Amino acid sequence: MRTIGKFASILAIAALAGTAAPAGTWPERPVEVVIPANPGGDTDINCRIFLKYVEKELGQTMPVVNMAGAAGSVAMNNVKQARPDGYRALFFHSGALIGNIMGFTDYSVTEAFEVAGIPVIDKSNCFAANVKKPYDDIKELVAYAKAHPGEVSFGTESGSFTHLHILALAEASGADFNIVDAGTASEKTTALLGGRIDVIGTQYALMKQYIDKGEVKCVGILSDQRLAGAENVTTFADSGYDLVFDKFFYLAFPKGTPRAIIDRFNAVSKKVAENPDYIADCKRNFVNATYMAPEEAVRYINSQDKLYRKYEKALTGDQ
Amino acid sequence: MSVSELILNGFVGVCAPFSLLLIVAGVAIGIVFGAIPGLSATMAVALFIPVTYGMTPGNAMTTLMALYIGGVSGGLISAILLRIPGTPSSVATCFDGYPLAAKGEAAKALGVGIVFSFIGTILSILALMFIAPNLARFAIRFGFFEYFSIAVFSLTMIASLSGDSVIKGVFSGALGFMFATIGMAPIDSSRRFTFGSQELMSGFDVLPVMIGLFAVGEFIVAARTARLETAAAEILAPDMRNVRGFGFSLAEFVGQQWNMFRSALIGIGIGILPGIGGGTSNFLAYSVAKNQSKHPELFGTGIIDGVVAPETANNATIGGALVPLLTLGIPGDTVTAMLLGGLMIHGITPGPMLFDERPDLVYGIFAALTVSAIIMLFMEFYGLRIFVKLLAIPKNILLPVIFCLCAVGAFGLNNRAFDIWAIILFGIIGFGFSVFRVPLPPFILGFILGPMAETNLRRGLMLSRNDFLAVFSSGICIFFLALAFLSLAFTVYRQYIRKGGAGSGS
Numbered sequence: 001m002r003t004i005g006k007f008a009s010i011l012a013i014a015a016l017a018g019t020a021a022p023a024g025t026w027p028e029r030p031v032e033v034v035i036p037a038n039p040g041g042d043t044d045i046n047c048r049i050f051l052k053y054v055e056k057e058l059g060q061t062m063p064v065v066n067m068a069g070a071a072g073s074v075a076m077n078n079v080k081q082a083r084p085d086g087y088r089a090l091f092f093h094s095g096a097l098i099g100n101i102m103g104f105t106d107y108s109v110t111e112a113f114e115v116a117g118i119p120v121i122d123k124s125n126c127f128a129a130n131v132k133k134p135y136d137d138i139k140e141l142v143a144y145a146k147a148h149p150g151e152v153s154f155g156t157e158s159g160s161f162t163h164l165h166i167l168a169l170a171e172a173s174g175a176d177f178n179i180v181d182a183g184t185a186s187e188k189t190t191a192l193l194g195g196r197i198d199v200i201g202t203q204y205a206l207m208k209q210y211i212d213k214g215e216v217k218c219v220g221i222l223s224d225q226r227l228a229g230a231e232n233v234t235t236f237a238d239s240g241y242d243l244v245f246d247k248f249f250y251l252a253f254p255k256g257t258p259r260a261i262i263d264r265f266n267a268v269s270k271k272v273a274e275n276p277d278y279i280a281d282c283k284r285n286f287v288n289a290t291y292m293a294p295e296e297a298v299r300y301i302n303s304q305d306k307l308y309r310k311y312e313k314a315l316t317g318d319q
Numbered sequence: 320m321s322v323s324e325l326i327l328n329g330f331v332g333v334c335a336p337f338s339l340l341l342i343v344a345g346v347a348i349g350i351v352f353g354a355i356p357g358l359s360a361t362m363a364v365a366l367f368i369p370v371t372y373g374m375t376p377g378n379a380m381t382t383l384m385a386l387y388i389g390g391v392s393g394g395l396i397s398a399i400l401l402r403i404p405g406t407p408s409s410v411a412t413c414f415d416g417y418p419l420a421a422k423g424e425a426a427k428a429l430g431v432g433i434v435f436s437f438i439g440t441i442l443s444i445l446a447l448m449f450i451a452p453n454l455a456r457f458a459i460r461f462g463f464f465e466y467f468s469i470a471v472f473s474l475t476m477i478a479s480l481s482g483d484s485v486i487k488g489v490f491s492g493a494l495g496f497m498f499a500t501i502g503m504a505p506i507d508s509s510r511r512f513t514f515g516s517q518e519l520m521s522g523f524d525v526l527p528v529m530i531g532l533f534a535v536g537e538f539i540v541a542a543r544t545a546r547l548e549t550a551a552a553e554i555l556a557p558d559m560r561n562v563r564g565f566g567f568s569l570a571e572f573v574g575q576q577w578n579m580f581r582s583a584l585i586g587i588g589i590g591i592l593p594g595i596g597g598g599t600s601n602f603l604a605y606s607v608a609k610n611q612s613k614h615p616e617l618f619g620t621g622i623i624d625g626v627v628a629p630e631t632a633n634n635a636t637i638g639g640a641l642v643p644l645l646t647l648g649i650p651g652d653t654v655t656a657m658l659l660g661g662l663m664i665h666g667i668t669p670g671p672m673l674f675d676e677r678p679d680l681v682y683g684i685f686a687a688l689t690v691s692a693i694i695m696l697f698m699e700f701y702g703l704r705i706f707v708k709l710l711a712i713p714k715n716i717l718l719p720v721i722f723c724l725c726a727v728g729a730f731g732l733n734n735r736a737f738d739i740w741a742i743i744l745f746g747i748i749g750f751g752f753s754v755f756r757v758p759l760p761p762f763i764l765g766f767i768l769g770p771m772a773e774t775n776l777r778r779g780l781m782l783s784r785n786d787f788l789a790v791f792s793s794g795i796c797i798f799f800l801a802l803a804f805l806s807l808a809f810t811v812y813r814q815y816i817r818k819g820g821a822g823s824g825s
Contacts (some may be wrong), residue, residue, distance in 0.1 A: 034734075039368045039657055045664050048372065050525070064369065065734050070503055070522030074735065077517050102508060153782060158506050180781045181506045187655065188594050190649045196461035196782070209648065209672040284666050284799075 003109035026086045026261045027060040033089050034065045034079050036072030040176040048092040053272040079111050093249045096160055097305045101312050102159045108305065110298045113252035116262050117269040118292040118300065120282060122247040123223040124204035133198060138239035140218040145175035155182030155197035159315065162201025165222055165245055166187050167314040172241045179235065191290050192216060204230060205286035221282060234275045250297060260292055290298045329682035333381060333690050336764025341378055342385040342687065346694045349389020354397050356534040356721060357728020359406040359526060361653045368661040381687040383661055387654055388440060388691040391597055393632055395432040396706050400425060403534040407596030408523055408633035410763055411605035415618060422621050425707050430565030431623045433699040435579060435637060439631035440692040442583040443638025448685055458591045463779035464790050468799035469787060470772035473599060476606040478810040479762040485814060488761045495765030505774040519736040524599065526743040527729045528766055530574040532759050535742050536723050536749020537816025538718050567623065575627045578608050586632035590639020596634040599768055631675030644669050645681060679752050686723030746820045804822040
């Protein structure tokens with residue numbers, strides 16, 4: 001029996017080694033996905049939920065490698081320099097574009113990588129205020145800020161997505177906000193709950209419980225439509241400021257990865273995006289399951305890049 | 320359902336066989352992560368969060384709590400036996416734990432550490448259960464300048480951690496502060512001392528710095544003296560035959576009561592303040608214990624006071640850090656930041672609604688913490704006799720193995736080889752420090768607190784629109800800054816007296 005077992009395992013190894021590696025059979029071994037963030041954040045959660053379904057379709061595991069540091073550029077450089085064989089990919093979000101504007105990286109995402117698709121979009125970016133503040137929507141916030149120039153403090157993390165949002169509103173409205181660096185998502189929440197900051201830029205899901213509890217109110221959603229489950233909150237457009245900033249998450253391979261691999265991944269993403277379980281999982285986290293083919297994703301990212309670059313001066317200027 | 324029923328249900332839930340199994344496994348893995356330099360409680364939790372994605376929320380939370388408790392406590396083992404802190408939370412445990420072990424009382428040192436870790440945990444759980452919501456409300460009113468003031472006050476602790484020479488201590492602290500500035504600056508993200516290197520942009524993490532200074536530095540020292548015969552019996556093998564229970568007497572336990580309560584309070588307080596963790600509280604508790612002691616000169620020679628303070632405080636930080644997490648949804652330290660994410664994937668958001676919506680889960684967490692603490696006590700009690708055997712392994716075999724583990728731990732932190740180079744660099748610095756008898760702890764303190772002071776000062780100035788006087792705008796700020804001033808004045812005065820005394824005596 002033992003010899004048979006040995007023989008069988010030798011056969012199996014020979015069979016494995018014997019298979020050639022044309023791109024058509026990808027993936028033959030686990031595909032590592034690098035996330036430029038620590039476990040537990042929205043990037044990590046969105047990625048892991050997506051990969052759970054991709055793994056089932058591909059029949060291969062996709063281990064996640066968390067590689068935080070230097071606003072995501074550590075992870076981006078890592079994947080950029082990896083062999084373009086389809087076994088190392090990057091999962092990141094809009095932040096990469098801002099990182100490029102701020103000079104953390106000297107390449108654009110669409111030029112340095114083969115973007116393989118956008119599986120998740122977060123349309124819940126919003127401004128949240130202490131419930132005692134006398135403004136309930138963006139129009140009132142702007143009016144108040146104009147009447148009290150520099151008095152409304154806005155908490156953000158410098159060089160982050162929400163920083164872009166307040167710069168955009170300040171420019172569109174001409175109001176003077178006191179933009180303060182208040183750190184990470186939870187640090188901003190702390191400052192808001194502690195009454196030390198008037199308004200913060202954040203995501204609805206992070207605020208939901210404080211809103212339910214009546215401590216915080218959401219004064220505006222930065223998307224083209226109101227948020228499902230929070231229909232009473234108006235959008236920026238409802239207040240007359242046509243500002244739409246959706247946080248998008250994409251999966252990208254190093255430049256030069258064979259087209260066949262990208263195509264295979266694309267086919268899988270399409271299937272996953274139609275999976276009702278995936279859609280439900282995303283909805284639970286207040287994000288939207290979505291599907292974009294590689295070309296469409298590149299076009300979308302480039303259009304967003306153009307939008308962000310409008311605020312390049314304000315972002316890179318002093319403070 | 321009444322509170323007592325909820326508590327009871329919590330315990331019944333946790334004591335289900337599968338749940339208990341998770342706790343035992345979690346605590347054991349946590350202790351291993353804590354004990355191995357380079358692996359920390361944070362990493363244990365980070366590694367196991369994805370594993371818990373597939374569990375029920377209750378089981379997920381139970382597992383993570385067990386890992387957290389085991390991880391924070393496990394650090395004392397290598398701190399006491401090898402003078403290498405297993406985690407940043409147990410750096411101060413080395414100061415008296417190792418000298419005590421060197422005297423042949425390793426079992427006593429470990430026993431004290433284990434028992435007071437347990438007590439610290441339990442006291443903080445009680446604080447979490449009964450006074451949590453009000454405390455958390457108070458803690459979030461601490462603003463940027465308040466944090467800056469606390470950092471400044473804590474930095475004055477460098478004086479009491481300096482050993483013989485305050486000048487060398489300040490030098491060490493300043494160097495730590497300097498190394499912390501490498502990378503992207505807070506707020507404006509300008510690059511500092513990166514020399515065009517992409518790797519340096521994210522700066523150094525506290526873990527590689529600590530492993531390098533304490534562990535790798537120690538290896539180099541050991542390698543240098545290994546061939547010298549005199550270095551053979553650096554540590555006396557403990558005589559385990561006479562060791563009963565935890566290796567210390569009831570009288571010794573009673574004598575530590577005040578120290579224990581004070582250290583637990585410091586630990587809980589530091590834990591509640593979001594953003595400061597066990598890495599700071601163990602230093603602070605040690606310094607305060609030393610400053611308030613009737614015999615401060617004995618600290619560092621191997622007295623149990625110096626083990627009780629940091630070990631009570633770092634475990635008390637657990638309950639403290641969970642206070643803002645559970646009541647407000649705000650993480651108190653790096654581990655709880657990850658717990659937050661770990662819960663959110665189950666669709667549960669810790670915070671004010673949790674007590675209303677899922678009280679079962681909240682009390683389940685309390686129960687999981689308590690049971691984990693008890694399991695930890697038992698495991699380490701029976702493990703004590705095994706841990707001590709570590710000392711019987713020849714150093715030329717043990718240290719290379721630990722060095723490999725350190726390198727693995729450093730790599731595992733962010734999955735990059737750069738951190739392995741970092742531990743070697745800081746190892747060389749640590750070796751240099753030991754040659755010139757410069758104390759290491761101020762370096763770590765400067766490294767942790769420097770950025771905290773800088774970031775909060777700059778954020779505060781953004782909020783006050785560059786008005787420096789706003790630092791004095793709140794009572795909390797004035798209190799801590801006054802404490803800092805007094806602490807500094809006291810140090811200068813003591814140095815002056817000592818110099819004066821020596822002058823008149825000669």
